[in-house]
Amino acid sequence: MSLQSVNPATGEVLETFTAPSSRELDGIVATSHAAYLEWRTVPFKARAERMRQAHDGARDGQADRAG
């Protein structure tokens, strides 16, 4: 299985991605679940600091993300 990124203005294939195997997908969920168990204990103020970093990170790459 693969996913393709295609430019709709030209039809050009930009990049092809391979879907994860079932073992890799299980790993993604396991890592996410482990992260949740840690994160749920983090106080709001620390969560908010990370979220403000995400704000800055989104903005920093604005041209790349829009392009």
Added chain:
Amino acid sequence: MALEMGKPIAQGEAEVDKCAWVCDYYADSAEGFLAVQPRETDAKKSYVRFDPLGVVLAVMPWNFPFWQVFRFAAPALMAGNAGVLKHASNVPRCALQIEEVFRDAGFPRGLFSTAMIESSAVAGLIDDPRIVAVTLTGSELAGSKVAERAGKMLKKTVLELGGSDPFIILEDADLDLAATTAADARLVNSGQSCIAAKRFIVVEAVAEKFIPKFVDQLRSRRMGDPLARETQVGPQARVDLRDDLHRQVEESIKRGAKRLLGGEVPRGTGAFYPPTLLAAVDKGMPAFDEETFGPVAAVIRAKDEADAVRLANDSQFGLGAALWTRDHARAERLAAEIEAGAVFVNGLVKSDPRLPFGGIKRSGYGRELSEYGIREFVNIKSVWMA
């Protein structure tokens, strides 16, 4: 976004700004929204607390490939949850960029992850006991399938699905402003938005004045290369979607709609479709009954205010609605009668982190954004102490 799904670059930049806004909004507000609420009961002490649920699966679409993910992720992560993203298969680069933003922000590794899977693999994820809930923005079909599977597993879902938003123009509307805004509301994201206005319901008394103004506005918008800064309408996201839209236009014309603008597939490469206006649209035509996910405006005439509201509500969808009148008391009275998750008076329907967002009827259920959105994926827990 421009390269992968054709969004005009200026609109992509605005989308990124909105993502940053929702991060800040929930960084500032989440603690207050989820603060413990004391309650007076027969207990010595009783209160309500809001605990995180766990890992939430987010199935997201390509049309606002950053915003729709951020408006889920910002409240969900601030509430203490984790997120696994199954993004639309045509925007994998966007998915990876979003994952990078959250990783680089210092969240625990994997708290927000992208799974580059096909739609056929979603059912397996819903069944996974570590996934506790699902949010989906997308088509009715996708929403129905996800809700069915999640229902079988008794897992909560929030669904934000399609819309066929009415844009009602009453006889006392500012017609010039209404026509300009109508074009903006129809052409946002090259027409590919669930909350784009799709059915323009105009009362007979002003129809002959409004329609030419609307045609002029639609005709004035520049279609072209999404990377060019002056472009206002880019290509549709995929050729097959453009072709589906054209079939809806042709079928509506076959059933009596009048083509006043556009409605023809341009020659050359790319999934382009021009701003199109169909007049004399009525029930029984795809332009009225179905969601048109592209730059196609359907104009419907109403006898009067009551008829306009009846036509607005005569839809299987109920996401947003716009209402144009200079009489605010009239607007507030009618807003109560319109079957939609949001009514915007003298403006275009838009999402805003401070306002709940979502629909009724076949537009889905649950709400995103505001305090209502962050409380969708929490355990609202009562604590009672004798």
